Amino acid sequence: MKDSVVTDANTAEGESLAAADDATRAAAARFGAVVASIGDSIRDDDHVLETLDRLVAAACEHIGDVDHASVTIDVDGRSFTACSTDDSTMAIDLEQYDLDSGPCLTAARTPETVVADCDVIDQRWPNFGPTARAAGVHSIVAEPISSAQVTFGAVNLYSRTAHAFDDIDRSLLAALTAAIGSAVGDFARIGAAQDTVDGLRTAMEHRAPIEQAKGILMALHRIGPDQAFDILSTRSQNTNRRLRSIAVEFVAAVSEVSTTVTDTPT
Known part of the structure; x- marks a missing residue:
């Protein structure tokens, strides 16, 4: 199952990149190398958290127009941000948790890829957006993280550019979340999802x-x-x-x- 999920994501990524320019393909290759490197060294919750930190940093560096990124964990009604690239991102996530509504929670719970325009009121989440707009964020894309048919969170990308995310960006994000799901699932045997959540919480505290x-x-x-x-x-x-x-x-x-x-x- 793990190999098929990652292979499907990589196939979609390859098809999108076929029409990309050289600079985009080069950036995608560097990003792909980071994604491919995860999983083998994950042995405890501290490694999981470090892996998530590395990957959101790589997303900001190598995916076009990404200015901020975070990882939402959402299991059994408990939502929190496992890692984020800056305080403004954390504030955007917290607004969603307070409202129990927003693009990252929709991605985690549906599960489906969610693209949001922060410059307009979206009827899916009519009260979401003020914090994002105050931080200068205009676009959000959130992709669910799944393992063994269980969705336990989402990777969230934020951009200061309006209508920022295209098919290539979404394909790269899909490859990233597939790799995270496989790596975390292999480590946690995600049947004990609540144990994974508690472990990440403890890792954050230490x-x-x-x-x-x-x-x-x-x-x-x-x-x-x-x-x-x-x-x-x-x-x-x-x-x-x-x-x-x-x-x-x-x-x-x-x-x-x-x-x-x-x-x-x-």
Whole structure:
């Protein structure tokens, strides 16, 4: 099932890209490489959250006219944003959760691809839109995330350009959500959807030490955030321990060394 879902999405993407210009095809290829890289290294909730962060960042970088992105999780009436690229995106999502209505929730619950024009009042969600317009967002596309016939959220792309998203953008987004659904489903065996939601919530609450550890590694080795996370991930795999535990111990060890050096008389 996993391979067929991803293959179908990739086929649709390929057909859309056939008529695209060289720059668009090159960007799609780079984005495709990021999407193809996910899944193999997901071993706990911390890895799931990091994967989602990487993918929404890649969507902003490689899909045309995407200015912001987020991932909505919606299971058993509980809705929250697992990751977002900025605070304005979070505010748009929160407006939908407060109203229990909006494009990202429709995508998660229908499930269907939803395209929204934020410059007009949409009768599907008559009260949605003020926060998006205040943030300068004019277009939204939301694609459901599914695994094993269970839809548990949506990836949301936001643009400051009116009528921004075309067939190519939607095909790339479909490939992204298919890959996320397969990866998360393989990790969680999504029959326990509520456990997955609780795990992501916990991972969000324990995010700070991982980000601290990544920052230290980036400064020490002059590397990027992805490479820093990979170092932590490899250590987690080699010791068969949770990634957040590795991060907490690493930050504590660096802090102890720093304090010792500072306290040493000269």
